[in-house]
Amino acid sequence: MDKLSLGTLGQHLQALRLARGWSLSQLAAAAGIAKSNLSRLEQGNGNPTLDTIWRLAVQLGVPFGTLVAPIAVPLGEDGVEVRLIDQGKDHPQVDAYWMRCAPHTLRHAEPHTPGAQESLTLISGALEAGPEGATKMLVAGDSLTFAADQPHAYRTHDTWATLLMTIVYTGQGDTL
Amino acid sequence: MDKLSLGTLGQHLQALRLARGWSLSQLAAAAGIAKSNLSRLEQGNGNPTLDTIWRLAVQLGVPFGTLVAPIAVPLGEDGVEVRLIDQGKDHPQVDAYWMRCAPHTLRHAEPHTPGAQESLTLISGALEAGPEGATKMLVAGDSLTFAADQPHAYRTHDTWATLLMTIVYTGQGDTL
């Protein structure tokens, strides 16, 4: 079972604070919490309140989960982590995912429904992806769109890859 | 400034719990917390500890941030809500945002740094967007890429619009 590591939060808080060149006192004041509180948290002791975490996340400008997420990413079995960001309700239907692949990962994906189009946008790292046999290399900032109604694959080499993935289900049967 | 809405957490907890067909007592027992505690949280009162949130998230099998993220969208003053999804650390730098616009919204955006490219992908609804004077209509599944180092705008008509936005800072000065 997953366990809450208090140390991680402390490491993240301190790293993010130092990255911004702020002092502990400054951040505590800006967030509106006691500096004794922040000090304890950075040391890895304590079990902050949602309110406290929230204030710190807002000040640091991070998406919240960033603070508590383990520093070394807990990947799926195949080295790939996928998160659903949003899911459209219109026609065509659109699914948006955030995805992250560890180095030296190869992931095969089954064909989706006929007509489905998949688009990738690299946020960081490098990724080789596309239909089986016709993959392309992507680096940060690159995008790739391909037909997803056939087998396709994602593969990393020496680096991590973080990307946005959208799947558009241009179902040819959708007459609505 | 962002504010922590306690009600949201409660709504999410209850919705996720009911979606799994669990009783309050069951979930509390499984998570190892007092059911009085969970009851209060679902009612929107209280300010749970990180430990408490963590245990509930693990039991419900959700990525944590899901519990606190807004359910019914609290829009910004101009009817636009923007959430940072991820931020690349490579060159070029890439920022990924999730964005949602209320009907009959017009949002002007200042030019970003020179060379910046912006890409939009509609998840649902319809949106008119692009450089000032050269905007295009987009519906679910459509994408648009344009130079973001000039004034640009987003505008909805009778519908909501949900979209993914990525900004690639192809800074021409980056020789690193």
Add this chain to the structure above:
DNA sequence: ATAGAACGTTCATTTAAAGGAACACCACAA
């Protein structure tokens, strides 16, 4: 009906998180 078991709520108590002041420490300037 009526006992039983489940539900979710409310309350008093216990526990610990948050706050505030004092502290030791290091810089830099007068």
Add this chain to the structure above:
DNA sequence: TTGTGGTGTTCCTTTAAATGAACGTTCTAT
């Protein structure tokens, strides 16, 4: 030197979150 202003830490106190038991319900089975 000796201040003065900053750092981050460690206490003690105050506040409130988490607990556990008791409560009023509802539903089912006897």
